[in-house]
Amino acid sequence: MKLVIVGAVAGGATVAAQVRRALPDSEIILFGCDPVLGYGTCGMPYVIGGVIDEKSKIAGPSPSKFAHQRNIEVRLEHEVLAVDRTNKTVKVQNLLTGEHALETYDKLILSPGGRARIPKLKGLGNLPLFTLKNFGQMEEVLAYIDREKPRACAVIGGGFIGIEVAENLIHQNLKTVLINRDERVMSVMDPEISEVLGNEMKDNGVEIYFNDAIDRIEGRTLFMDRGPNFSVDFLVACIGIDLNTELAAEAGLSIGPTGGMVVNDYMQTDDPDIYAIGDAVESKDWFTGKPKNVKLAWHAHRQAAIVASHLAGNPVRMNGLLGTTITKLFSLTAAITGHSAKSLTDEGIAFDTAIYDGRTNAGYYPDHGQIHLRVHYDRATRRILGAQAVGDKGVDKRIDVIATAILGKMTVDDLAALELCYSPPYSSPKDPINMVGYKAK
Incomplete structure (x- = not known):
């Protein structure tokens, strides 16, 4: 099987490596417009601020090493200009020489990302x-x-x-x-x-x-x-990105209401021989099933694994998305999973909110912190619908626990019963997660 992958940043480079493991005998060609392979876009602000002291630290592997170790043909500074679905070819331009060429494929994977507005x-x-x-x-x-x-x-x-x-x-x-x-x-x-x-x-x-x-x-x-x-x-x-869906649209593939390429649960587009992953894909919301576009690294990596499994004949469905994410801001950390109060109101979902505002760990421990934790839950079923937190430590742990609870279809009351690890440097006998469960009662 011959696979052509369009896009060589997080999604494209990851799916190339995943497919190589799943299909060791396949032929894989990876095209990317950038001269750098698989770089970490999320790290770029921290390079600018000097927090990461060398820009090479967020660059991916060298193209030659990546190609040699994984037996993948890597062609950077190449742009795929058109897809011919009938003849199963892509038209490619070498951005350094201006030369054009056609490349055939059995399966095509699109990971074109987006461009800054x-x-x-x-x-x-x-x-x-x-x-x-x-x-x-x-x-x-x-x-x-x-x-x-x-x-x-x-x-x-x-x-x-x-x-x-x-x-x-x-x-x-x-x-x-x-x-x-x-x-x-x-x-x-x-x-x-x-x-x-x-x-x-x-x-x-x-x-x-x-x-x-x-x-x-x-x-x-x-x-x-x-x-x-x-x-x-x-x-x-920093006003958002426009999705690179022109190639897909010109090939006759469907673009959904969020502006992303429409895919099924296995990341296939309208054409079963063409998959799509990453920023430019339209997925669905975990709760409502409505179209949702999430431009985050975790989702691209998970979608890459879904594609590789499907190509290998071991289909795994892509879950609906929660949009779990986190950010650092000076001394604080803030994170979110699932729905906010506004998005629940917009959806017409009746909900209540349980709030914990207090210490992250034992107050007598010298390095204790503060956290503000909010959990939204369905008023009728008491299922957890979303959570947000801000604080100076422990925010990631609490939001990750709640994201797991959502996928486990737990209620807000179940949070009180979670047996979470305790030691004075890390938590309290009743963790903030437990406290939210008790407060909801």
Whole structure:
């Protein structure tokens, strides 16, 4: 069997390795536009901030080593331009030479990812504007900071990437302003969590413009819709990504209401010989079964395993998605799984919320922390629908436990009965998870 894979970042590189293990005798060709293989996009803000001291640490394996060890033909700086489903070929361009070629396939796997949205700004002129979606864009930011020694910048967008970039620009001793159209940062989370994160940013020197946007730019001065005007040396736009689905659409594959490629439970598109994984895929919500697009690394890796198992004749279904994710912000950590209060309200689901606001571990232990934990549950069945937490330690543990409880179809009351490990450095005799269960009663 001959497999062609389009995209060589997290999803593409991972599915290539997974398929090699599942189908040791197959022929595999991996195409990628970037010159770097399988790099960790989630690590890029921390390279910019100097938390990760060398950019090579987030790069994947060398293409030659990856190709040799796994017997995979790796062609980086190659772009797949078209798919001919009738003749089962792809048209490929070598981005270095401009040459075109056709490559046949038995099975095709699409992992095209997305591209950063670029805001339309009046009068941008020569003011540098950066985005942060691929390795090369990260290198551009690093080179600019090293060469120009800027003193002030503005980040546009207050989602996960925006707040992480803002934190790491502060680590570079830059005056940093965050411009956000919403009334709060991290609007995907409940307001009680967002408020804590916004205050943490302000306490660490980030100036935030809420409910605001850039009206126009003159030179290096930003004229704002509402707030006072100010000057910066450069901008970083973190306003989301547009999915790279043009190749699939031109091949006649279905694009769903979320903008992602439609797939079944085995990651097959309309064409059973074409699979799709990663950011550009439309999956389904764990609770409602409605279309859902989640742009996170765990999901791409899980989808890669689903594809490899299906190709090997051992089909495993892809679960609906919870969208479990976490972020670090200065001294705090925030995480979410499942639905927020807003998304439950939008879905018309009647719910209640159990809240624990207190210590993460024994108060007499010198390194105790604080956590705010919120668990939403179905008012009738008491099944857990989602959870969020913010605190200075132990957030990941609690949200991971609740994500597991959701997949186990547990009720909020079951949380009180969970036998969780206890020692003063780590928890209390009644863990915050247990406390939420008791409070819900």
